[in-house]
Amino acid sequence: MKKKQMLVAICLCIAVLLLAGCERAEEVTPESLPVESEELLPESQVEEPESESETQVDTRTFLEKEKENDPIFAWEDPLTEEEYSSYEADYYENSEEWTEEEKKAFEEYNKTRYCRSLAEWNYPLYYYYHSGRSEYDPTRIEGHRDMPDYIKIIGGGLPECFMENAKTRACVIIRPTYQDVITKERVYANEADKKKMEKMGEEPTYDVRRVVMTVDEVLWGELDAESFVYTPSEVETDFLEACEKEDATFVAFLYKTGNVHKVEGVTYTEYSFKGRGLFELRDGKLESFSNIADIAQFDGATPEEMIAELERLIEKYPEVVRLKVAGA
Secondary structure (H helix, E strand, O other): OHHHHHHHHHHHHHHHHHHHHHHHHHHOOOOOOOOOOOOOOOHHHOOOOOOHHHHOOOOOOHHHHHHHOOHHHHOOOOOOHHHHHHHHHHHHHHHHHOOHHHHHHHHHHHHHHHHHHHHHHOHHHHHHHHOOOOOOOOOEOOOOOOOOOHHHHHHOOOOOOHHHHHHOOEEEEEEEEEEEEEEEEOOOOOHHHHHHHHHOOOOOEEEEEEEEEEEEEEEEEOOOOOEEEEOOOOOOHHHHHHHOOOOOOEEEEEEEEEEEEEEOOEEEEEEEOOHHHEEEEEOOEEEEOOOEHHHHOOOOOOHHHHHHHHHHHHHHOHHHHOOOOOOO
16 A cells, blocks of 8 residues: 555656646747847858868878888998998999999999988989989980980089979970071180180181071960070081971970070070970970980870970979079
């Protein structure tokens, strides 16, 4: 009996609690809530939680990411400076007594040592030209015509490669429309230099070949000249022969020299180009004047395909485009 009474009491308590909850729920309805303003906040003021990707954006460049995990920095030099100097001296003084394996070991060690030092000093230079992991291909194509850049050969600097064209003013399609040769007097810094050079047999005058180029189209960069003068050197025999062809057309990456020429009463600005930046254009396809594989890879491609690759490299390697080294 007592158990029944207790159960009835518990049920009554539960019923009272439920009724109280319903009354409170009825009291707090949307209609009964105070309305502060019927205007909604503009979307621009609505704060949205930042996504995980937005808070963890990786702003590093491609080369900065490569540098962070480059195995070249894990290499530790087993020799001290004194030990290396002795090793190097022995190689150059007694290499004829060394076995081929010993010579190869020295060359590999020397290369790794140099690359480690270069990577620390100038990582973009090391990565693009020496790591073997970039697009750069320095091999030469046997039998391919070549227009050597004799200034670079003498002065050193960065290796000849396609990426160097990114530092030019413009890439254009051009046609030779006039050629002549003029004789100019040599200019010396002073009388002593003049006498010195004359004593060595240098002629007081020299010939300058000038080619007036008409610009048909600007493919990349900026150029406001419709025509310009180019003065080829004696090493450019392949180019001069190509100029004699009927409908000769070229694609060239141009540098402004600062010189001007008056040809047939018209004043022209002089622009220059190098072997790495000169292509003959035949039936819409390119033929390079360089035997470096990094440049000759575009033989048979269209100018647009070449420019697309240049723009891709510029975006991927901005540090290499800005690269300057001694002698460049």
